[in-house]
Amino acid sequence: MESNLSLAYLMLSAILFVIGGVGVLIRRNPLIMIMCVELMLNAVNLSFVTFGKMLNDISGQIIVFFVMVVAAAEVVIGLALIVAMARRRPGATADDLRTLRG
């Protein structure tokens, strides 16, 4: 039973990760893209916790804390960029930013 439950969690994690990944790839709204990235991160978090439980190892959960901290920091930067972009060019999408390429 125990392992079946873990498998379910892992399946959920994989589904969330794929949703997030596809979202990053197909959406153009930067806000949605950030949210999708967050979704991917949390999918990974979920798998970490699950593995930690399966292997009876606390380090899986510790890593999750690290990931959450990094994700928070990343969101701050990301949102700041999005706000700056929205102020300068309202309604711009991530694809419009390709003019920034070298």
Next chain:
Amino acid sequence: MVGLVWLIPALPLAGFLLLVFFGKRIGEPRSGWIGTGAVALAFVTACLVFAGLWGEPEHTYELSLFEWIPAGNFNVDIGILLDPLSMTMALFITGIASLIHLYSIGYMHGDSRFPRFFTYLNLFVFSMLVLVLGNNMVLTFLGWEGVGACSYFLIAFWFEKEENASAGKKAFITNRVGDWGFMIAIFMTFFAFGTVTYTEFLPMAPGLAQTTATFIALMLFVGAIGKSAQIPLFIWLPDAMAGPTPVSALIHAATMVTAGVYLLVRVNPILAASASWIPWMIAIVGIATAFLAATIAMAQQDIKKVLAYSTVSQLGYMFLAIGVGGYTAAIFHMITHAFFKALLFLGAGSVIHGMHDEQDMRRMGALRKVMPVTAVTFIIGWLAIAGVPPFSGFWSKDDILAYALHKSPILYVIGLITALLTAFYMSRLVFRIFYGDARWGESVEGELANLKAHTAADVTESDDHADAPDDAHAGAGHGSVHPHESKWPMLVPLIVLAFFAAIAGFLNLPFTHNLEFLNNWLEPVVGENQANFDLGAFQLTFELVLSTTIALLGIFAAYMVYLKNKVDPRRIELPFFANGWYIDQSITKFMGGAGRKGFELIAMFDKVVIDGAVNGVGRATRGGAARLRSIENGYVRWYALMIGIGAVLLVAFAMTQVSF
């Protein structure tokens, strides 16, 4: 006192720096005096150092000023090696150079680039002193290139005329061939010994493998024949006469062209360690050059050309001396030659000056009456080079011939024949300039027409202008020339040089060992490798008498031909000789024809293979970049996809490596 030696090159350098920055502002007479003063002071310093050098052990003193190129185990210092050889060179270079500087003040008077001339001259003297005083081959090479560059500047000094500029280029390019040999020799020396400092590697030379020594000697010889104008690289020296006459005297007679001789004497232990055909080759090239150049000199009409070929010929004697192991004889002849050839060139310059830039001997004659000082000094130089005792050339040439006889009678006989030719063509020069009828009075127009005819029909014909020179004085029209004696700055050097040309032979008299001052003085440098033999009193007398007879015979022959008109000069001045054995023409023809194709082939190779490789790399990079650039399209999602694919591939790769 010997510690002052660094001042010897430093003074001309200071003169050069002063003149190069302020020469124009200093102006005409004063810049000349500064240049002369710098070199004269260097000469005084050299005398003081010479006095101090007597107190040093083995008369040798080495001074390292500072480190120049420290690179791993390759170390080159700016250092001075003062030994009897370099001291001798430094003394006569500074001595003759100061006289020629003084002369130039008179000769270059009124030239628009007067200060620049002295700038170059001082730079030349500095380079030449670096060449002879440097304690390692790299420093010698620095001086070697320096004198080459100055030679180029000064040959092409009047570059407004196309031919002067191209004469400079010819000298420079021909010298490059020799410089290449010298450079290879330096590399090989470092490869073989691990050092290029003379005092370090020369004592090791006897232990060197013979093939290595032979190769180094060969390459040094290539360097020497370039600088010292030997077959086959002598072609630049006659053309170098395009420069002002003091330059011809200083650079292309007395000092620079003897650098090759100096170099070979300096490395005599390497020559001694090389295969036995190396000295033979040097001797044969030397004697062949001496003979060839002497024959050409017989048929030249330009008085500077005669002296130029004569210089080539005398340098051939010095190479002969080196080849037969007479190193001191080579240096002895170098010194006496420096005196009498500088004297002859300066005398010729005085004549040219007095004749208003006329160089063709067919338009001279009887000048001894109007230019008495020039004539007397020139005649002393003539007797010296012709080998009439007791003038200096007699002793030094005879010294060389004695060594040549010791090696092989054939070399001796050709040497004697060349001596005969030397006496002949020099007498011809003197008789044509200072004796006979005055041909300079004739109208220039007629002469020019004549000259054109000559140049067209191979300059052989010697005009017989018997027609009344006195008319010219009477009808001194616009075309007539008034020769005049030169001013004192030009005459003083002539007189001093004439004095030394007369007595320099006493440096090395062959009669007893004690009288061979130069031999004994140079003993520490060349002693071990000098050919050693004792002439019996009979043989010595025989040789001296034979040489004297040969010299007088040559003079007598010239007297019969050019003053008594017993033989038509045209039968002697063959076009073959006048054109320098057609060597220049052959080279031109070869370079224009067969050689040209070869060079074009090489140029093709350069263009297709070398350039192709270089440009190919560039083109490949650019093409690849153009294709790669398309994936950097700026879409964030595209990058995300790439990252994702990359991650999947990495994981897939990791999974193939790990077995579960």
